[in-house]
Amino acid sequence: MIAEILTPVALDQTYSYHVPDGLALAEGDVVRVPFGPRETAGVVWELREGAGGANLKSVAGLLDAPRLSPALRRFVDWVARYTLAPRGAVLRMALRLPDADRPERIQTGVRIAGPPPARLTPARARVLAAAEGGLVHAKRALAEAAGVSASVIDGLVDEGALEAVGIAPPPIAPRPDPAHRHASLEPGQAAAAASLVADVAARAFSVTLLEGVTGSGKTEVYFEAVAEAVRQGRQSLILMPEIALTGQFLERFERRFGVRPAEWHSGVAGRRRERTFAALASGEALVVAGARSALFLPYRDLGLIVVDEEHEAAYKQDDGVHYHARDMAVVRGQAEAAPVVLASATPSVETRVNAQRGRYKHLRLESRFGGRAMPRLEAIDMRVEGPPRGRWLSPRLIAEMRATLERGEQTLLYLNRRGYAPLTLCRACGHRFQCPNCTAWLVEHRFRRALVCHHCGHVERRPETCPECGAADSLTACGPGVERLAEEVAELFPGFRALVLSSDFPGGTERLRREMEAVAQGEFAIVIGTQLVAKGHNFPFLSLVGVVDADLGLASGDPRAAERTFQILQQVTGRAGRGDAPGRALLQSFQPGHPVLRALLSGDSERFYAEEIRLRQAAGLPPFGRLAALVVSAADRAAAESWARGLARVAEPPPEVMVLGPAEAPIAVVRGRHRFRLLVKTPREFDMQTWLRQWLIRAPKLTGNTRVIVDVDPMSF
Ligand code: ADP
Ligand code: ZN
Numbered sequence: 001m002i003a004e005i006l007t008p009v010a011l012d013q014t015y016s017y018h019v020p021d022g023l024a025l026a027e028g029d030v031v032r033v034p035f036g037p038r039e040t041a042g043v044v045w046e047l048r049e050g051a052g053g054a055n056l057k058s059v060a061g062l063l064d065a066p067r068l069s070p071a072l073r074r075f076v077d078w079v080a081r082y083t084l085a086p087r088g089a090v091l092r093m094a095l096r097l098p099d100a101d102r103p104e105r106i107q108t109g110v111r112i113a114g115p116p117p118a119r120l121t122p123a124r125a126r127v128l129a130a131a132e133g134g135l136v137h138a139k140r141a142l143a144e145a146a147g148v149s150a151s152v153i154d155g156l157v158d159e160g161a162l163e164a165v166g167i168a169p170p171p172i173a174p175r176p177d178p179a180h181r182h183a184s185l186e187p188g189q190a191a192a193a194a195s196l197v198a199d200v201a202a203r204a205f206s207v208t209l210l211e212g213v214t215g216s217g218k219t220e221v222y223f224e225a226v227a228e229a230v231r232q233g234r235q236s237l238i239l240m241p242e243i244a245l246t247g248q249f250l251e252r253f254e255r256r257f258g259v260r261p262a263e264w265h266s267g268v269a270g271r272r273r274e275r276t277f278a279a280l281a282s283g284e285a286l287v288v289a290g291a292r293s294a295l296f297l298p299y300r301d302l303g304l305i306v307v308d309e310e311h312e313a314a315y316k317q318d319d320g321v322h323y324h325a326r327d328m329a330v331v332r333g334q335a336e337a338a339p340v341v342l343a344s345a346t347p348s349v350e351t352r353v354n355a356q357r358g359r360y361k362h363l364r365l366e367s368r369f370g371g372r373a374m375p376r377l378e379a380i381d382m383r384v385e386g387p388p389r390g391r392w393l394s395p396r397l398i399a400e401m402r403a404t405l406e407r408g409e410q411t412l413l414y415l416n417r418r419g420y421a422p423l424t425l426c427r428a429c430g431h432r433f434q435c436p437n438c439t440a441w442l443v444e445h446r447f448r449r450a451l452v453c454h455h456c457g458h459v460e461r462r463p464e465t466c467p468e469c470g471a472a473d474s475l476t477a478c479g480p481g482v483e484r485l486a487e488e489v490a491e492l493f494p495g496f497r498a499l500v501l502s503s504d505f506p507g508g509t510e511r512l513r514r515e516m517e518a519v520a521q522g523e524f525a526i527v528i529g530t531q532l533v534a535k536g537h538n539f540p541f542l543s544l545v546g547v548v549d550a551d552l553g554l555a556s557g558d559p560r561a562a563e564r565t566f567q568i569l570q571q572v573t574g575r576a577g578r579g580d581a582p583g584r585a586l587l588q589s590f591q592p593g594h595p596v597l598r599a600l601l602s603g604d605s606e607r608f609y610a611e612e613i614r615l616r617q618a619a620g621l622p623p624f625g626r627l628a629a630l631v632v633s634a635a636d637r638a639a640a641e642s643w644a645r646g647l648a649r650v651a652e653p654p655p656e657v658m659v660l661g662p663a664e665a666p667i668a669v670v671r672g673r674h675r676f677r678l679l680v681k682t683p684r685e686f687d688m689q690t691w692l693r694q695w696l697i698r699a700p701k702l703t704g705n706t707r708v709i710v711d712v713d714p715m716s717f
Contacts, residue, residue: 001018001019001025001047001048001049001050002016002017002018002019002047002048002049002050002052002056003016003017003018003019003025003031003044003046003047003059004016004044004045004046004047004048005017005031005033005042005043005044005045005059006042006043006045006076006087006088006091007033007035007040007041007042007043007088007091008041008042008043008088008089008091008092008095009040009086009088009089009092010086010088010089011086011087011088012080012086012087012088013087014045014046014087015033015035015042016052016056017033017056017057017058017059018052018056018057018058018059019047019058019059020058020059023059023061023062025044025047025059025062026044026047026067027044027045027046027047027070027073028043028044028067028068028069028070028072028073029043029044029062029067030042030043030062030063030065030066030067030068030095030097031043031044031059031060031061031062031063032059032060032061032062032063033057033059033060034057034058034060039060041063041065041095041097043068043073043091043095045073063097065095065096065097066278066281066282066298067298068094068095068298069298069299071332071335071336072094072296072298072299072335074335075094075296075328075331075332075335076090076091076094076296078331078335079321079323079328079331081689082323082331082689082712083321083322083323083710083712084689084692084693084696084710084712085320085321085322085323089320089321090296090321093293093296093321094296094297094298096273096274096277108138108139108164108165108166108167109136109137109138109139109164109165109166109167110131110136110137110139110142110153110156110157110162110163110164110165111131111135111136111137111162111163111165112128112131112132112161112162113160113161113162113163114160114161115161116128116161117156117159117160117161123146123147123148123152124152124155124156124161126146126147126148127142127143127146127148127152127153127156127162128156128161128162129146130142130145130146131162136165136167138167139153139164171279171284172262172272172275172276172279172284172285173259173260173261173262173276173279173284173285173286173287173288174259175230175259175286176226176227176230176253176257176258176259176261176286176287177257177258177259178227178228178230178231178257180256180257180258181255181256181258183220183223183224183256185217185220185221185224186217186369188216188365188366188367189216189217189220189221189365189369191363192210192212192221192363192364192365193220193221193222193224193225195208195361195363196208196210196221196222196224196225196228196339196341196363197224197225197227197228199225199339200225200228200229200232200234200303200304200339201228201232202339203232203234203303203337203338204337204339205333205334205336205337205338205339205340206339206340206361207330207333207339207340207341207342207354207359207360207361208339208340208341208342208360208361208362208363209310209342209344209347209351209352209354209355209360209361209362209363210222210341210342210343210344210363210365211343211344211345211347211355211362211363211364211365212343212345212364212365212366213345213365213366213367213368213374213574214345214368214570214571214574214575214578215368215369215372215574215577215578216345216365216366216367216368216369217365217368217369218308218343218345218365219249219252219308219343220256220369221363221365222238222306222308222341222343223253223256223257225304225306225339225341226238226257226287226304226306227256227257228304229286229287229303229304230257230286230287232303233283233286233301234286234301234302234303234304234338235280235283235285235286235287235288235299235300235301235302235303235304236286236287236288236302236303236304236305236306237287237288237290237294237295237297237299237302237304237305237306237329238261238287238288238289238290238306238308239290239291239292239294239295239305239306239307239308239315239325239326239329240289240290240291240308240309241291241308241309241312241314241315241535242314242532242535246289247513247516247517248516248517248520248537248538249289250263250289253287253289257287261285261287261288261289262276262279262280262285262287262288262289263276263288263289263290264276264280264288264289264290264291264293264294264297265290265291265293265294266291267509276288277297277298280297280298280299280300281297281298281299281300282300283299283300283301292314292315292317292323292325295325295328295329295332299336302332302336302338303338303339304338304339304340304341305329305332305333305338305339305340305341306340306341306343307325307326307329307340307341307342307343308343309343309344309535310326310342310343310344310347310348310351311344311346311347311348311351311567312535313564313715316715318711318715322709322710322711322712324713324715326342326348326351327713329342342360345570345571345574346566346567346570346571346605348563349563349609349612349613349616349622349623350622350623352609352613353613353623353624354623356613368578372577372578372582373577373582373583374574374577374583374603375545375573375574375576375577375582375583375584375585376582376583376584376585377573377584377585377586377587377600377601377603378584378585378586378587378601379550379586379587379588379589379592379597379601380394380396380397380586380587380588380589380592381589381590381592382394382588382589382590383590386588391488392415392480392484392485392488392548392549393413393485393488393489393492393546393548394588396586397546397586397588398492400544400546400584400586401492401493401526401544401546402493404543404544405493405496405525405526407543407581408541409541409542409543409544409581410519410522410524410525410526410527410539410541410542410543410544411525411526411527411542411543411544411545411546412526412527412528412529412533412539412542412544412545412546412572412575412576413485413489413526413527413528413529413545413546413548414529414530414533414534414545414546414547414548414572415480415481415482415485415528415529415530415548415549415552416530416531416552416553416568417479417480417481417482417530417549417552418443418445418454418481418482418502418503418504418530419443419444419445419446419452419454419481419482419483419504420443420444420445420446420447420477420481420483420484421443421444421477421478421479421480421481421484422441422443422478422479422480422481423441423443423477423478423479424441424442424444424451424462424475424476424477424478425475425476425478426466426468426469426471426474426475426476427471427474427475427476428466428469428471428474429466429468429469429471429474431466431467431468431469433451435453435455435456435458436458437453437455437456437458437669437670437671437672438453438455438456438458438667438669438670438671438672439667439668439669439670440453440454440455440667442458442460443481444462444477444481445483445504446483446484447483447504447506448504449461449462450462455667455670455671456670456671456672462475463475480548480549482500482501482502482528482529482530483500485528485548486498486500486528489526489528493525493526496525496526497523497524497525497526498524498525498526498527498528499515499518499519499524499526499527499528500528500529501515501516501519501527501528501529501530501532501533502529502530502532503530503532516533516537519537519539519542520537520538520539520540520541522540522541527539527542531568531572533572533575534568534571534572534575535571535572537575538578539575539578539579540578540579540580541579541581542575542576542577542578542579542583543576543577543579543581543582543583543584544576544583544584544585544586545572545573545575545576545583545584545585545586546585546586546588547569547572547573547585547586547587547588548588549588549589550565550569550587550588550589550597551589551590551591551594553565553568554591554594554596557666558666558716559615559616559619559621560715560716562595562596562612563612565596566596566599566600566605566608566612569587569596569600570600570605572585573585573587573600587600587601595608595611596608599611620681620683621681622713623684624684625681625682625683625684626680626681626682626683626684626686626688626712626713627679627680627681627712627713627714628679628680628688628692628710628711628712628713628714629677629678629679629680629710629711629714630644630647630677630678630679630680630708630709630710630711631665631675631676631677631708631709631711632644632647632662632675632676632677632678632706632707632708633673633674633675633676633706633707633708633709634673634674634704634705634706634707635672635673635674635704635705636674636704637674639703639704639706640673640674640675640676640706641662641674641676643700643702643703643706643708644661644662644676644677644678645662646699646700647662647678647695647699647700647708648661648662648678650695650698650699650700651695652695652698653680653691654691656682656683656686657680657681657682657686657688657691658679658680658681658682659678659679659680660678660679660680660681661676661677661678661679662676662677662678663676663677664676664677665677666716680692688712689712692710692712696708696710
């Protein structure tokens, strides 16, 4: 037999190996193979009859890792073909290899085994008293309870008073109980849930858009689909854009199902990650809430995929394999013959069009759960009602905040700008602080006393004097960031607790989760946040949202700017009024007549979508046409540009394909690399991938550090 082996490195092809007699292999098995001078892991992609040449190397042995199912292998092939990434690079996301060097760490426990020892010190007596009952106690917990060091316990074990026993770690994901607490759904919810439950019961591929305004109870609805999958003993994957922050979600799941789901994201590390992987491969874990990488796990029997907040840009992976997790979720669902649910209050234009054309089912929840009203939205025209210079909150917003505080309710000020000020300049000479590695201004972070590049992370100290002209006290912060807003809030509302929440939050994810929880408990009067707080969270005491700069984001030249601004503002204003108090949102804008703001203020999202879809269709943009971006970069500007031009010269596009550029990328230099971009636009029915692949074969040879990245379905274009 010959085995075609795919290795988890950035190569597309498989390699042939001889299968030695006595080694029973199946397709999908994870094996060791000789590879150059070393050995590497690989997956049996295909087995076929044959003798092979004399110099064919042999498979060295089987590894103790779960076999990749045919569906998962098809999925890897599909993702690679679609994204133009090497198959091995996609495989790497699906593979976790057993770590032979790391033995399983079993916690030790102890229990009473014999009579007390002859020498009974007070410390020993305390341990024995605490270990009373004959139960197994974790060693560390027992030492803590008795106020002794672990060596006291070891001594008691040595003398036979206690015996050591292994404690198995708690299960990664105990079985959810679909009947733990039945939600009593409202009629609209019940109808939607029934449709999803029927899809899960059908055990066939389907895609459903579950659209409903913020607070309409979409989560409760798709929980019913999860419950049905659990009843069947099949697995559910719930994808979330920012899973590390969704402690609230886990609690909600626990209230409904009695246990928490397994989790899969970058915060799950080490032994826990391995055990989660194994539990999903064996089918022991039935539900996992995960980040986009959870799409590549080797599920034993996947019966449902939910993509929560399907419109989120965070689903697009922008390094390594460039894939969109929402789109690939649909592909995985197809490979597994499982239904896919896309949930959102503000679906992407792509998904909306698919629903309109009947490719996806469309379920809608028209109103908020429990008869709660949608927040009332109003614009504040900053041209006439704006604050004085150097201030960012208008008098009307301040008055509204004051009234909110007096009622004991919370305000959220939304400004999607980290740090203190987006630009720092010298009033004497006009010097601006620029990143040495990127085409970007440095952003002042006052808490850290630093100037920071938001593209490459470059940090430098903020000087006291201007480095250009030497003037003292001339450096001026221009424009607001969340930190600067916090200063204004502290001046206006002394004595009220305010909290700044952005991805700069010190102390990492765990602390951030705790602070979000504190906000939900009503502990802060005012929250000042970036897009981090805009989504998904339920803050029951929050009744007022102030959008500090509703124009931010509309100005960019990106054709997706309107859609993205509409979505984020809809989400953030939707935080208001989810509890008992009615919600209100004030949007500060210099252009309150802008179509995006008009659509928001009138609550007419149908009109917004209709207009947006019309524009996309007229321009042949996704989903009516296909796009790919080719980004050429090099340390040397001329090298990047000339290679990109050489690439463009051999494009030879057929008449229906448009190749635009090369043009300098919107941020021309990042991390010291100059970037040029080519855009490819084709009709929807055109096989773009095949054509791109043929083009790249004709490309000039890459020299030096010149690199090219292919991004199919780019998020910005
Ligand atoms: P969405 O995801 O659509 O924004 P959620 O699912 O978060 O909405 O629901 C909003 C709020 O309403 C949550 O606090 C949720 O617990 C509550 N809720 C929704 N449906 C029900 C229900 N059937 N029974 C009880 N509470 C519900
Ligand atoms: Zn930089």
